[in-house]
Amino acid sequence: MARCFLSLFCPAVTSEKLTQLVEWCGRYSPLVAADGSDGVILDITGGTHLFGGEGTLLLDLKRRLHRMDVKSQAAIADTWGAAWALARYGKRFIVHGENAVSALAHLPVEALRLPNEIVLELRRLGLSTISAVKKIPRGSLAARFGATLLWRLDQTFHQAEEPLTPWRPPAHYRASRILAEPISTVGAVEYVLRDLIQEICKRLENNHLGSRHMDLACYRVDGTVDRCELRTSKPTRSVPHLMRLFDGTLDTLRSGFGFETFVLSVLDIEALYPKQLSLSQAEPVKEESSFDALIDRFSMRLGFQEVNRIRVRESFLPEQAVEFRPTTAPAAASAEWPAYRVRPVRLIDPPMRIEVSILIPGESPVQLFIGHRKHRIVRSEGPERLTAEWWRDKPSRWDTRDYYRIEDDQGFRFWIFRDPSEHWFLHGHLP
Amino acid sequence: MAPHPALEKLREQLGCLEETQRRFSRTIPVADAVDRWMPHGGLPAGCIHEVKGASLASALAFSSILSARIAGEQGNIVYIAPDRSLHPLGLLPYGMRLDRFLLVSVRRSQDLFWAVMEALRCPQVSAVMTVLDGADLTASRRLQLAAESSGATGFLLGHVTSAPIAAPITRWKVSSNVGKPGQRFDEPAWTLDLLYCRGGRPGSWTIEWRNQRLSTLFNQLATQTTCEALAG
Numbered sequence: 246m247a248r249c250f251l252s253l254f255c256p257a258v259t260s261e262k263l264t265q266l267v268e269w270c271g272r273y274s275p276l277v278a279a280d281g282s283d284g285v286i287l288d289i290t291g292g293t294h295l296f297g298g299e300g301t302l303l304l305d306l307k308r309r310l311h312r313m314d315v316k317s318q319a320a321i322a323d324t325w326g327a328a329w330a331l332a333r334y335g336k337r338f339i340v341h342g343e344n345a346v347s348a349l350a351h352l353p354v355e356a357l358r359l360p361n362e363i364v365l366e367l368r369r370l371g372l373s374t375i376s377a378v379k380k381i382p383r384g385s386l387a388a389r390f391g392a393t394l395l396w397r398l399d400q401t402f403h404q405a406e407e408p409l410t411p412w413r414p415p416a417h418y419r420a421s422r423i424l425a426e427p428i429s430t431v432g433a434v435e436y437v438l439r440d441l442i443q444e445i446c447k448r449l450e451n452n453h454l455g456s457r458h459m460d461l462a463c464y465r466v467d468g469t470v471d472r473c474e475l476r477t478s479k480p481t482r483s484v485p486h487l488m489r490l491f492d493g494t495l496d497t498l499r500s501g502f503g504f505e506t507f508v509l510s511v512l513d514i515e516a517l518y519p520k521q522l523s524l525s526q527a528e529p530v531k532e533e534s535s536f537d538a539l540i541d542r543f544s545m546r547l548g549f550q551e552v553n554r555i556r557v558r559e560s561f562l563p564e565q566a567v568e569f570r571p572t573t574a575p576a577a578a579s580a581e582w583p584a585y586r587v588r589p590v591r592l593i594d595p596p597m598r599i600e601v602s603i604l605i606p607g608e609s610p611v612q613l614f615i616g617h618r619k620h621r622i623v624r625s626e627g628p629e630r631l632t633a634e635w636w637r638d639k640p641s642r643w644d645t646r647d648y649y650r651i652e653d654d655q656g657f658r659f660w661i662f663r664d665p666s667e668h669w670f671l672h673g674h675l676p
Numbered sequence: 677m678a679p680h681p682a683l684e685k686l687r688e689q690l691g692c693l694e695e696t697q698r699r700f701s702r703t704i705p706v707a708d709a710v711d712r713w714m715p716h717g718g719l720p721a722g723c724i725h726e727v728k729g730a731s732l733a734s735a736l737a738f739s740s741i742l743s744a745r746i747a748g749e750q751g752n753i754v755y756i757a758p759d760r761s762l763h764p765l766g767l768l769p770y771g772m773r774l775d776r777f778l779l780v781s782v783r784r785s786q787d788l789f790w791a792v793m794e795a796l797r798c799p800q801v802s803a804v805m806t807v808l809d810g811a812d813l814t815a816s817r818r819l820q821l822a823a824e825s826s827g828a829t830g831f832l833l834g835h836v837t838s839a840p841i842a843a844p845i846t847r848w849k850v851s852s853n854v855g856k857p858g859q860r861f862d863e864p865a866w867t868l869d870l871l872y873c874r875g876g877r878p879g880s881w882t883i884e885w886r887n888q889r890l891s892t893l894f895n896q897l898a899t900q901t902t903c904e905a906l907a908g
Contacts, residue, residue: 535798542794543794547780547782547783551780551781555775569760569779582768584768587862588765590740590762591732591763592761592762594760623854624855624857655852658864674731675733675766676736676766676866
């Protein structure tokens with residue numbers, strides 16, 4: 246299949262503006278990347294009819310960029326190289342197939358994307374156009390200029406592949422809506438979003454898949470993009486559930502002068518088979534009110550890192566033993582915790598330095614001072630010695646720690662330790 | 677003939693009583709002596725309970741015991757707190773199953789109440805434990821309605837000095853006692869004060885957690901004055 250590339254040349258843009266442009270160009274195609282420091286490259290293969298053909302797409306792009314006050318030139322060709330050359334040096338802006346040779350023939354050698362020294366050398370030899378270079382036998386070109394020149398020539402004239410690395414990972418599923426008039430109210434956005442989700446969910450259902458990670462890109466009229474990301478702990482394709490998850494984030498969108506394009510992409514999918522309901526089951530739990538849906542709502546509003554399952558690691562060090570594992574992360578096996586290792590229910594992180602009084606050196610203290618409060622110790626248990634684990638990358642702050650469980654005369658119970666230099670720390674509270 | 681207004685009123689009152697009866701039908705055992713004292717024969721599930729601790733650790737452990745009893749093998753327990761000071765391994769001796777435990781940290785204080793409400797409304801949640809610094813009458817009423825709608829039990833924990841929850845179904849205070857020599861640190865003894873119980877009287881017990889059971893050491897009636905002083 247013939248590929249189709251659109252190269253956009255925007256002289257005099259700042260790097261922030263370019264990033265913004267790359268993001269904005271996502272409305273035309275999911276395969277977009279920055280091209281050097283002054284351009285954008287889009288792979289628009291097979292997608293031009295959505296915008297009314299190549300000519301209309303190009304006009305639309307230029308009109309929008311003009312409105313955004315960006316000076317630009319753009320061209321469409323079969324290869325990245327040809328599109329690049331035409332956008333910067335060309336007179337014709339849509340060139341396909343055999344026409345490329347004649348359209349590029351008179352362009353200067355700079356249009357071949359060559360390093361400066363090769364361009365200077367070519368010019369010194371009087372080879373100032375692409376056609377002049379093409380007339381020279383390949384062997385002599387290789388001998389004189391190395392592989393770079395031939396490589397660039399081949400890429401431009403469709404004899405070598407040039408892969409494009411999109412700046413965002415390509416989506417498994419993608420649906421977009423281009424609106425005739427910009428919209429700015431939450432209600433209107435919700436309407437479009439529901440439409441998009443319904444389309445995506447239908448496609449997911451046909452393939453027995455569920456989404457784990459979605460991304461909604463809202464393109465503003467002024468060329469900036471707002472994104473909402475949505476991760477779920479279990480694969481889902483339930484429209485009401487997804488709508489409810491998006492609900493909270495829609496308020497945070499800043500519409501400015503209004504949104505004109507919406508793109509919903511599914512970035513991560515998992516198998517999700519239809520569930521057989523048993524006849525005897527009186528009423529199945531609605532998906533929206535299930536525990537998984539609750540977890541998703543928490544993750545969405547509070548952040549994915551804040552909703553955790555507990556995993557016990559193979560370590561006795563209190564700061565290593567427990568992993569707070571986000572529910573969106575894949576499940577992992579938990580270790581068994583030996584019951585004789587009594588741990589506090591609340592941990593003080595980092596451990597608090599305390600002063601103690603000791604009667605017999607090497608024994609547990611008889612008094613300790615937390616802040617200005619004095620606690621007289623009546624009972625203690627220990628020591629439990631924990632040593633640093635040499636196989637860990639991150640060394641512990643202490644090599645050896647001797648832990649004691651102690652109780653004061655009021656019944657308060659603490660977990661304290663002594664480090665090798667005889668300093669004492671409070672590390673937790675026991676019930 | 678239109679029904680007599682007095683008769684209608686009486687029907688309404690009876691309806692309310694039946695509602696209360698139904699609401700408190702499911703109970704969780706605490707300890708033998710405590711259950712006998714409580715008007716419904718145990719701690720009512722599907723309600724909100726306030727647990728204040730002389731140290732937050734005791735309140736945490738006590739409500740863990742009760743939560744684990746409600747949840748059993750399959751139930752989900754949600755812990756919602758503004759910080760990450762909880763060390764889940766410490767809850768293991770109190771019957772907590774970590775594979776059914778969800779830990780939610782809330783950074784913004786305005787999200788805390790939302791999260792507790794959401795968790796209480798979910799029918800697949802058995803118990804919600806949260807550290808909440810006070811709730812006014814409207815807020816605690818909303819929490820109670822959310823818990824009733826789904827059957828989840830809420831334990832609102834706090835330090836004795838923190839602001840109270842306005843209208844819980846029961847209000848407890850847990851303070852740790854000095855242990856006997858040789859007593860294990862994962863089998864603590866507490867003084868358990870029932871400061872308030874809807875439809876019941878306040879009480880006070882000394883209890884001990886041993887062999888996965890709460891057992892009462894001796895029973896004593898809290899005088900009205902001390903309870904009022906504690907409820908402050």
